[in-house]
Amino acid sequence: MVSEPQNHVRREWTEKLLVMTREMRRRDLSLHLGSEHVRNDTCSLINLADVKEVKRIFGTAGSAGRVYFQAVDHFIRSKVEPFQAVLNTWMQGAKARVNARDIPFAEVITWCQDTGDNQARSAMSKEVRSLCAFLAPFSYASWKVLLNVLEHDLGYPEYLAFCEEKRGVSLTNSSSHARDFLGETRDTYRGLIEPWLKKVTKISLGDASRFDAIYLLGLRYLDHLFPQGLTIEKITGFFRKWGMDLAGNPALHIHSEGMPGRQSYCIPVDIPGEVHVIVGPLHGWLDMESLFHELGHALSFIYTDPSLPPEEKDFYQSGALSEAFAFLFQRMCMSMEFLQEILGLSSENARTVSRAHTLKWLTLTRRYGAKLVIEVENFRLGRLEKGQSFYSEIMGRETCFHYDPETYLFDLMPDFYSLDYFQAFMGAACLWEYLNEAAGEDWILDTETGSILHRWWRNGNRLDLSAFLQETLDRPLESGPFIKVNQYDP
Numbered sequence: 001m002v003s004e005p006q007n008h009v010r011r012e013w014t015e016k017l018l019v020m021t022r023e024m025r026r027r028d029l030s031l032h033l034g035s036e037h038v039r040n041d042t043c044s045l046i047n048l049a050d051v052k053e054v055k056r057i058f059g060t061a062g063s064a065g066r067v068y069f070q071a072v073d074h075f076i077r078s079k080v081e082p083f084q085a086v087l088n089t090w091m092q093g094a095k096a097r098v099n100a101r102d103i104p105f106a107e108v109i110t111w112c113q114d115t116g117d118n119q120a121r122s123a124m125s126k127e128v129r130s131l132c133a134f135l136a137p138f139s140y141a142s143w144k145v146l147l148n149v150l151e152h153d154l155g156y157p158e159y160l161a162f163c164e165e166k167r168g169v170s171l172t173n174s175s176s177h178a179r180d181f182l183g184e185t186r187d188t189y190r191g192l193i194e195p196w197l198k199k200v201t202k203i204s205l206g207d208a209s210r211f212d213a214i215y216l217l218g219l220r221y222l223d224h225l226f227p228q229g230l231t232i233e234k235i236t237g238f239f240r241k242w243g244m245d246l247a248g249n250p251a252l253h254i255h256s257e258g259m260p261g262r263q264s265y266c267i268p269v270d271i272p273g274e275v276h277v278i279v280g281p282l283h284g285w286l287d288m289e290s291l292f293h294e295l296g297h298a299l300s301f302i303y304t305d306p307s308l309p310p311e312e313k314d315f316y317q318s319g320a321l322s323e324a325f326a327f328l329f330q331r332m333c334m335s336m337e338f339l340q341e342i343l344g345l346s347s348e349n350a351r352t353v354s355r356a357h358t359l360k361w362l363t364l365t366r367r368y369g370a371k372l373v374i375e376v377e378n379f380r381l382g383r384l385e386k387g388q389s390f391y392s393e394i395m396g397r398e399t400c401f402h403y404d405p406e407t408y409l410f411d412l413m414p415d416f417y418s419l420d421y422f423q424a425f426m427g428a429a430c431l432w433e434y435l436n437e438a439a440g441e442d443w444i445l446d447t448e449t450g451s452i453l454h455r456w457w458r459n460g461n462r463l464d465l466s467a468f469l470q471e472t473l474d475r476p477l478e479s480g481p482f483i484k485v486n487q488y489d490p
Contacts, residue, residue, distance in 0.1 A: 066315040087142055110263075318464045374391050
């Protein structure tokens with residue numbers, strides 16, 4: 001039985017961490033928008049004594065444990081940020097030189113998505129390999145600080161064990177599931193990827209690098225089929241079919257900034273009251289995908305029940321549930337039904353775009369499954385710095401594209417976020433299959449879909465993805481629906 005004084009202390013700490021979280025997200029928003037951020041002086045940093053106090057009060061398990069791990073995240077961030085700032089400074093100055101043009105390191109992916117010149121992409125591969133080799137020590141320094149803080153300050157000598165306790169999952173089992181999926185889809189994938197690559201680029205798979213894959217998945221070569229005059233306003237208007245007025249919702253802020261294909265973000269400053277979506281201009285399929293993906297995040301936040309406590313809406317250690325909603329929307333906007341019925345494409349053009357996207361979906365899912373396998377194995381064996389060759393080997397085998405070992409640290413995601421992406425691809429297919437059953441195969445056009453989504457979203461982040469599917473839909477998180485929903489029609 002918790003006494004009233006203890007409850008008071010719990011409320012004080014929860015509120016303090018909530019304020020810190022909102023301040024952190026507001027600062028991230030300013031950075032992504034390129035605007036100056038005025039720091040809230042009332043928001044003080046958290047120290048190790050604070051973290052230990054929060055652990056004593058809340059423990060590490062269940063929803064209360066989320067408060068502790070939120071405190072841990074703030075503490076770790078305060079220690080790592082100075083080293084990350086050094087890396088960012090060097091990255092901002094790093095440029096790849098291709099065809100007498102300097103391409104900033106941060107814009108390499110966008111450049112590859114837009115560049116149909118095979119020789120230029122090959123030159124970019126060599127440039128990035130050199131840049132990554134130069135920048136790797138700075139990236140490694142940030143990771144080393146993180147691991148040292150975990151071991152010496154927080155008592156977690158193993159990064160794998162820390163992330164498992166934080167997430168409440170077995171990463172070893174998750175990696176095993178990813179291996180099973182990779183094995184289950186390997187032959188199908190290999191039979192599809194080479195003809196697609198050859199048709200688009202005239203390159204054989206044995207000569208292709210990850211930069212060719214970036215171009216292939218960017219779908220810019222299909223932008224001549226993109227509807228002229230399509231606007232963000234028209235897209236947000238689609239959601240009125242589901243009873244959602246996005247234009248009139250004061251909680252949703254959409255920023256269309258910078259170049260097409262830029263990195264997109266959804267930043268929930270205050271759930272559910274203030275959520276920001278940052279995307280580039282709407283010039284092609286990739287831009288529309290990004291917009292729908294971020295709207296999937298955003299709507300799951302703005303329709304969250306505001307009465308939920310912070311540990312069930314603001315503090316969450318896995319992003320897989322929100323990513324599943326994001327992938328559901330992204331997959332939906334590139335489906336035959338949406339392309340024909342909403343965007344007005346001909347049956348032939350809709351089939352061309354939808355087929356390409358289905359192959360993209362399989363490629364991306366296998367990529368994140370392979371990354372998860374690599375990251376779990378490398379951290380299990382304690383080879384953060386020496387995991388490059390294993391990374392290059394497994395990514396090459398499972399994606400069929402060459403990955404330079406030097407790029408490893410720049411493809412490594414903190415907190416095993418590769419697991420969130422991998423599970424979210426599976427989860428989105430489970431959601432899709434459920435909507436097919438509950439609202440019919442034309443659920444995209446059915447008003448009942450809005451009611452179903454509202455019910456799902458009201459739960460906020462009370463459950464992680466696996467628990468949500470089991471408790472809400474009475475089905476497990478598994479690969480079967482993904483393979484069924486994403487069948488390729490040759």
